Amino acid sequence: DTGVSQDPRHKITKRGQNVTFRCDPISEHNRLYWYRQTLGQGPEFLTYFQNEAQLEKSRLLSDRFSAERPKGSFSTLEIQRTEQGDSAMYLCASSLDRDIRRDTQYFGPGTRLTVL
């Protein structure tokens, strides 16, 4: 399968702990997105990369969240000092580099985070 993969699929942690998620995009895609989705809501944009450069971050993104894409391939999303409100599905998507207004994103299966 050459789609977007995410690891782990599920993560349970205690409040205050740090967690890190990984996303492997489709190999020829140079754009990578992170989203958060809570129950009953659509995906909420967090940040995106063009190759290794982080070009945008959501204005709502807490300082406890950080993302990297060091070699322009896989990406990691870290949440420091987790809070119960961070419990959500974290989705990664990748796409080819074209006008962002018509970008077709390919999503991974997501990482479900539960903060106790």
Next chain:
Amino acid sequence: LAKTTQPISMDSYEGQEVNITCSHNNIATNDYITWYQQFPSQGPRFIIQGYKTKVTNEVASLFIPADRKSSTLSLPRVSLSDTAVYYCLVGEGGGADGLTFGKGTHLIIQP
């Protein structure tokens, strides 16, 4: 002000045509309209994209009127497996931060 507005839920039956309308009154000149489908515990999946008039692919059609303030996703002859949440996505502001999925439409197909 919501960027897109869709019905929260819809019901239909197998074999019927289903039309889901999305309102996007503030769509910008360069924005495209993209629809995604999402099943429980999976990431969204691209269905169709359009700019104006009508677009058709192997799974759906997308109708966009001349003023582009709304769009209608048409699913022909639905089956039980089309039960999912459908999102209308319109870019705003020119950046990724403007890509807002909204709450989507939960489509339930019954036998």
